[in-house]
Amino acid sequence: MKTFGAIEAGGTKWVCGIGTGPDDLDKIQFPTTTPEETIAAAIAFFRGHDIAAIGIGSFGPVDLVRGRITSTPKAGWQNVDVAGPIRAAFGIPVGFDTDVNAAVLGETRWGSAQGLDSCIYLTVGTGIGGGAIVNGRLVHGAMHPEMGHIKLPVSDGFAGVCPFHGDCLEGIASGPAIEKRWGLAAGQLPPDHPAWPIEARYLALAIANFSCVLSPECVIVGGGVMQQQQLFPMIRSELESILNNYIAAPAVLPPKLGTRSGVLGALVLAEAAV
Amino acid sequence: MKTFGAIEAGGTKWVCGIGTGPDDLDKIQFPTTTPEETIAAAIAFFRGHDIAAIGIGSFGPVDLVRGRITSTPKAGWQNVDVAGPIRAAFGIPVGFDTDVNAAVLGETRWGSAQGLDSCIYLTVGTGIGGGAIVNGRLVHGAMHPEMGHIKLPVSDGFAGVCPFHGDCLEGIASGPAIEKRWGLAAGQLPPDHPAWPIEARYLALAIANFSCVLSPECVIVGGGVMQQQQLFPMIRSELESILNNYIAAPAVLPPKLGTRSGVLGALVLAEAAV
Numbered sequence: 001m002k003t004f005g006a007i008e009a010g011g012t013k014w015v016c017g018i019g020t021g022p023d024d025l026d027k028i029q030f031p032t033t034t035p036e037e038t039i040a041a042a043i044a045f046f047r048g049h050d051i052a053a054i055g056i057g058s059f060g061p062v063d064l065v066r067g068r069i070t071s072t073p074k075a076g077w078q079n080v081d082v083a084g085p086i087r088a089a090f091g092i093p094v095g096f097d098t099d100v101n102a103a104v105l106g107e108t109r110w111g112s113a114q115g116l117d118s119c120i121y122l123t124v125g126t127g128i129g130g131g132a133i134v135n136g137r138l139v140h141g142a143m144h145p146e147m148g149h150i151k152l153p154v155s156d157g158f159a160g161v162c163p164f165h166g167d168c169l170e171g172i173a174s175g176p177a178i179e180k181r182w183g184l185a186a187g188q189l190p191p192d193h194p195a196w197p198i199e200a201r202y203l204a205l206a207i208a209n210f211s212c213v214l215s216p217e218c219v220i221v222g223g224g225v226m227q228q229q230q231l232f233p234m235i236r237s238e239l240e241s242i243l244n245n246y247i248a249a250p251a252v253l254p255p256k257l258g259t260r261s262g263v264l265g266a267l268v269l270a271e272a273a274v
Numbered sequence: 275m276k277t278f279g280a281i282e283a284g285g286t287k288w289v290c291g292i293g294t295g296p297d298d299l300d301k302i303q304f305p306t307t308t309p310e311e312t313i314a315a316a317i318a319f320f321r322g323h324d325i326a327a328i329g330i331g332s333f334g335p336v337d338l339v340r341g342r343i344t345s346t347p348k349a350g351w352q353n354v355d356v357a358g359p360i361r362a363a364f365g366i367p368v369g370f371d372t373d374v375n376a377a378v379l380g381e382t383r384w385g386s387a388q389g390l391d392s393c394i395y396l397t398v399g400t401g402i403g404g405g406a407i408v409n410g411r412l413v414h415g416a417m418h419p420e421m422g423h424i425k426l427p428v429s430d431g432f433a434g435v436c437p438f439h440g441d442c443l444e445g446i447a448s449g450p451a452i453e454k455r456w457g458l459a460a461g462q463l464p465p466d467h468p469a470w471p472i473e474a475r476y477l478a479l480a481i482a483n484f485s486c487v488l489s490p491e492c493v494i495v496g497g498g499v500m501q502q503q504q505l506f507p508m509i510r511s512e513l514e515s516i517l518n519n520y521i522a523a524p525a526v527l528p529p530k531l532g533t534r535s536g537v538l539g540a541l542v543l544a545e546a547a548v
Binding site: 061071117118130132134135137139140141142143144145146147148149150151152153154164165167205208209210212213214215216217242244245246247248250 | 335345391392404406408409411413414415416417418419420421422423424425426427428438439441479482483484486487488489490491516518519520521522524
């Protein structure tokens, strides 16, 4: 059995792993600093290991063909070639996709969506993004989904924090949106804070829209904000109310792989690159 | 070359055709009355013809496995088996899908999306519905898309006409929504009526959301309301403004097959059923 390398290239931290799956994954993480320093740390981690390929799930938006990050608001990371230096360092195949596409692959292979033909992985943290499987394959289309940027009815008058769209989903329901609205980080708000019914409402509206477009069998919701596990029953209840029995609500589940969906999905990207 | 039968089973009219493609399609249409009468009229049209299979693109929601219409608001058509009586009458394979899935197949085979790997067909008429192609294949998922029922920011205070969701996309932008808002049918409003900037805004918001979820190369917009062709440039301009260069806007095009996308797509369903 071949061993692969995996990188979950996030805007806050990178997680690198070596292994074949959840049972033998050896991983480290380090903060995302400059592109040069961060990519060099990843290369140092893989150096000397016998790996057949490396998969990268990256924050974005990305250019999938060129393996680059494109129009990110993250300073210093616009138009950075991520796949190129990794490929050059090891001379092995490199698979490159978005972080959320990696995560949905990981969850479909080993996690909450194991064996399903259609599902969505949504991450709710510093940003909001989604990856989707349709007919057993990743959705790319012209570029890749940017599910965090859909527009929803905004009922609480909040102007939103997205630099591109103001009150898109990411603008009203990401970690920074919660912090801006309440003056405290999501992790510091108690479970009975009035922030959570509002958050659940917006995530349920988003999942209702995703369900109308993709009809997924399940929607896995991960990311830092979802550490507030009281959100899950609130989202499910709002979702039923929004869909109103016109279509069946998909299962809304936490990621079985926990915080490892992305890095494990990057192993699947590596495997596919061989 | 085999000849196929095709049915576009709409809520207002049925279009039945026999042929192999756009150049030789022989078709008729008749109003949708009771299920018994309407299905009998389709059977009478195909009787005596040498056809290898019949494809049906139906209004919905539908149960694709059983070939039935399910929770439609259309009186008398709830839980009607459409595919069964057609299959029983001729003993040949019957392909069954939604009307908009048929339309997107037709447009991908012979129309505005010819050769594309990803696209959406949206119909804006008595109802609003969408079908999608991803990685060259129809999106079904747990059931099938119901794109007309997404929720959008509603800025004109209109309560909407959808019996299930009030102000979902279909509730605010379908033909009946326009008529309810202005007291005149869409076809009776002049091209410079204030209805059209509002309509274009809602359709652009919907297409922006679909683009964030599916990243399609093109979005084809058909249906009765889109006979108002001044809507196309208005939608494109609103769409650019909403997406704000974060992602590239897909091409927004009328259906090259005109009003025949659905019935021609049903031929493709027939072909696939063999």
